[in-house]
Amino acid sequence: MSKKKMWSGIGTGMFAILGLVYIAPILIVLMNSFKKKVYINKQPFTLPDEKTLNGIENYITAIDKYNLLSAVGWTLFITVGSVLVILVCTSMCAWYITRVKTKFTQTLYLLCVFSMVVPFQMVMFTLSLVADRTKLNTPWGIIIIYLGFGAGLAVFMFCGFVKSIPLEIEEAAMIDGCTPLRTFFSVVLPIMKPTYISVGILETMWIWNDFLLPYLVLDLNKYKTVSIAIQYMKGSYGRVDMGAIMAALILAVIPVIVFYLSCQKHIIKGVAAGAVKG
Amino acid sequence: MEKAIKRYMPIFILPTFCAFILGFIVPFLMGIWLSFCKFTTVTDARFVGFSNYVDALKDTVFRHSFWYTALFAIVSLIMINVFAFLLALALTQKMKGTNLFRTIFFMPNLIGGIVLGYIWQLIFNGVLASFGTALGLNEWYGFWGLIILVSWQQIGYMMIIYIAGLQSIPGDVMEAAQIDGASGIQRLFKVTIPMMMPSITICMFLSITNGFKLFDQNLSLTAGEPSKMSEMMALNIFNTFYGRTGWEGVGQAKAVLFFILVVGIGMIQLRATRSKEVQQ
Numbered sequence: 053m054s055k056k057k058m059w060s061g062i063g064t065g066m067f068a069i070l071g072l073v074y075i076a077p078i079l080i081v082l083m084n085s086f087k088k089k090v091y092i093n094k095q096p097f098t099l100p101d102e103k104t105l106n107g108i109e110n111y112i113t114a115i116d117k118y119n120l121l122s123a124v125g126w127t128l129f130i131t132v133g134s135v136l137v138i139l140v141c142t143s144m145c146a147w148y149i150t151r152v153k154t155k156f157t158q159t160l161y162l163l164c165v166f167s168m169v170v171p172f173q174m175v176m177f178t179l180s181l182v183a184d185r186t187k188l189n190t191p192w193g194i195i196i197i198y199l200g201f202g203a204g205l206a207v208f209m210f211c212g213f214v215k216s217i218p219l220e221i222e223e224a225a226m227i228d229g230c231t232p233l234r235t236f237f238s239v240v241l242p243i244m245k246p247t248y249i250s251v252g253i254l255e256t257m258w259i260w261n262d263f264l265l266p267y268l269v270l271d272l273n274k275y276k277t278v279s280i281a282i283q284y285m286k287g288s289y290g291r292v293d294m295g296a297i298m299a300a301l302i303l304a305v306i307p308v309i310v311f312y313l314s315c316q317k318h319i320i321k322g323v324a325a326g327a328v329k330g
Numbered sequence: 331m332e333k334a335i336k337r338y339m340p341i342f343i344l345p346t347f348c349a350f351i352l353g354f355i356v357p358f359l360m361g362i363w364l365s366f367c368k369f370t371t372v373t374d375a376r377f378v379g380f381s382n383y384v385d386a387l388k389d390t391v392f393r394h395s396f397w398y399t400a401l402f403a404i405v406s407l408i409m410i411n412v413f414a415f416l417l418a419l420a421l422t423q424k425m426k427g428t429n430l431f432r433t434i435f436f437m438p439n440l441i442g443g444i445v446l447g448y449i450w451q452l453i454f455n456g457v458l459a460s461f462g463t464a465l466g467l468n469e470w471y472g473f474w475g476l477i478i479l480v481s482w483q484q485i486g487y488m489m490i491i492y493i494a495g496l497q498s499i500p501g502d503v504m505e506a507a508q509i510d511g512a513s514g515i516q517r518l519f520k521v522t523i524p525m526m527m528p529s530i531t532i533c534m535f536l537s538i539t540n541g542f543k544l545f546d547q548n549l550s551l552t553a554g555e556p557s558k559m560s561e562m563m564a565l566n567i568f569n570t571f572y573g574r575t576g577w578e579g580v581g582q583a584k585a586v587l588f589f590i591l592v593v594g595i596g597m598i599q600l601r602a603t604r605s606k607e608v609q610q
Contacts, residue, residue: 060425067420067427071434077449077482084452096456141345148342152332160347167354169596171543173567174589177582178357178364181371186352200353203346232335232342261442263546264568279444283550286448298452301445308440316433319440323487324494 078305085110085302089295110295111303114285120300123281124307130191130266130277131259134198138206138255139248141199146210147240151222161211167204172264180268189271197269198259206251209326213247214240246325253315253322260308278304365582370575382583391558392584395566402473402562403541406480410537411530414485418492419518432493436486443483447550450479454551465552472552472560479547484540488533495529496522524606531603538599542592563588 083099084092091104100106114120149157179197183189188196217240225235241248263279272280282300286292312319335342365382369375386392417435421428438446454465454475465471499522507521523530545564548554554561554569561569567588570581 060423063420063423064426067425067431071431074434074482075437077453080453081449092452093455093459096452141349144342145346148335148339152335152339157343160343160350163355164350167350167358169539169593170354170358171564171585171589171592173543173545173564173585175354175357175361176568177571177578177585178360179353182352182357182360188352196349197353199346200349200351203350203354207346226334232338236342257440261440261445261546263442263444263549279442279546282448283444286550297448301448304445305441308442309437312437312440320432320436320490323436323490 081298081301081305085295085298087295087298089293092294092298106295110299113293113296114299114303118281118285118296118300119276120278120281120303123276123278124303126191126275127260127277127279128307130194130198131256133191133195134202134259135252135255137195137199138202139252142203142206142251143210143241143244143248144236145203146207147214147236149207150211150214161207164204164207167201168208176264176268179265183269189269191270191275194266194269197265201265202255202258205326206255209251209254210244210247213244217243246321249318250322250325253319254326256311257319361582362586364579365586366579368576368579370578378579382579383587385580386583386587389570389580389584391561392563392566392570394559395561395563398469398473398560399542399544399562402476402544403538406477406484406541407534407537409477409481410484410488411533413481414488414533415492415530417485417489418496419522421489422493422496432486432489435489438483439487441483443546444550446479446483447547450475450482451551466555469556469559472555475551476544476547476560479551480541480544483547484537488537491529491533492526495526499525527603527606531600534603535596535599539592539596542588542595563591 080096084096086106086108087100087104087110088106089110091100095104098104145160149161179201183193183197186193188194221243222235222239225239226232230238261279263277263283266277267280267283270276270280276284278300282297282304285297285300364375366377366379367375368378368382421432441449451465454471458464458471463471465475503521503525504517507517512520543564544562545568548560548562548565549568552560554565558566558569563584567581567584570577570584
């Protein structure tokens with residue numbers, strides 16, 4: 053028995069070291085974000101000392117000069133807005149598709165499944181033209197684009213769940229005089245709560261981190277997301293301010309980590325559920 | 331009941347339907363049509379038949395990017411799945427702190443590709459600088475850099491799927507094998523892995539399609555340096571569209587080829603591993 057305990061102790065120790073190595077890249081960036089920019093490329097693996105320490109100067113540059121806070125704000129707005137719209141619209145659509153079997157709904161379902169396997173490069177050029185033409189190149193408009201492009205996965209997952217809800221519950225509600233709308237919102241929606249969380253998390257992870265779609269669709273003179281802002285800092289010709297980039301990377305990672313730690317259980321469940329359905 | 335719901339069709343279906351038409355169907359069909367045209371904006375599109383496809387296939391940089399991407403997808407598939415499976419096995423044993431370790435290994439997955447690329451660029455360049463070289467000087471530095479980056483990002487994700495698979499193996503099957511005198515290794519290969527085939531199918535499907543579709547990480551880590559030698563297919567298509575005027579049609583043709591390739595590989599992979607799945 054004690055031998056078993058010892059092995060489990062050694063296992064824990066080894067994994068503790070491995071875990072530390074695993075988060076080391078982020079810690080290294082964090083460490084460098086407090087250094088003066090000229091020292092970052094020269095000595096990235098040493099702790100900041102008196103000579104190289106720059107305090108929070110890099111963060112101030114990132115926020116003031118590169119407008120990083122507004123980028124975080126727009127990303128947050130686009131992510132929250134799109135996810136809410138996707139959840140409401142696609143769950144209603146999925147319920148209708150599963151309950152009303154016509155040629156039209158079946159075709160729509162198959163198209164949604166099909167859209168999941170199409171790589172973004174296939175539609176990126178034409179999608180940016182469509183967005184430009186229809187004036188959807190704003191953070192408000194892009195929500196509609198995300199609804200269209202994210203519908204595939206969401207409809208698919210919701211349909212999978214609706215199939216497992218017994219019809220009798222809804223029939224009982226309808227016989228008692230509920231309209232389909234009321235049936236959906238006060239009977240179906242509460243049952244589907246776990247699926248809402250799974251789909252919400254998968255879509256949040258995708259939209260928050262998405263680079264190419266907003267890069268091609270948004271009017272970049274006015275609105276940037278975090279990924280776009282960082283790409284601009286690095287890609288802009290002339291001098292690249294490594295200090296500000298380090299600070300920006302940390303500012304981009306913080307919201308993700310906060311989100312992760314606050315709903316970690318749901319995220320891991322959502323990923324497992326999404327994969328089994330996919 | 332169907333009839334009653336049908337009257338509410340517009341409210342339930344139309345928002346998603348319209349957005350789907352606008353955000354997917356129209357761009358998709360337009361994309362197929364434009365791959366047969368020469369154009370710089372849509373209004374001056376002129377039908378040219380298959381010449382875009384011929385140009386795309388003649389493009390040596392595109393062909394190089396295909397082999398580079400294919401190799402990348404295979405190597406990353408193996409790395410990610412082997413390590414994720416081993417981690418999943420280890421973290422389902424009785425051991426203190428497994429939950430914390432799962433949390434840590436999954437975390438990089440939530441960080442965006444652009445951010446990941448720049449985090450690792452700092453580290454790789456720091457290491458390579460001590461050997462007097464840099465990431466952008468050799469296409470194989472970029473290749474292995476991307477492999478490490480993508481493994482770091484996706485091992486945790488696949489690990490979660492494998493853990494879910496491991497936990498769904500019924501305990502009595504394991505017990506029966508144990509009573510019959512199967513050793514640890516035998517149990518792994520004769521019981522665990524066959525029972526895990528559904529999870530393995532999903533993980534392999536996800537990692538190979540992710541490998542082919544990789545874009546953000548490629549753009550931020552190497553941006554194709556040195557001189558487009560580390561450019562993968564998705565980035566090559568992007569650069570064809572936006573880097574060379576007059577080549578938009580060729581870019582679209584490449585995109586169609588890319589689409590067919592990704593779907594084809596996904597299908598073949600699903601067929602191959604589905605056939606090995608056992609009924610539980």
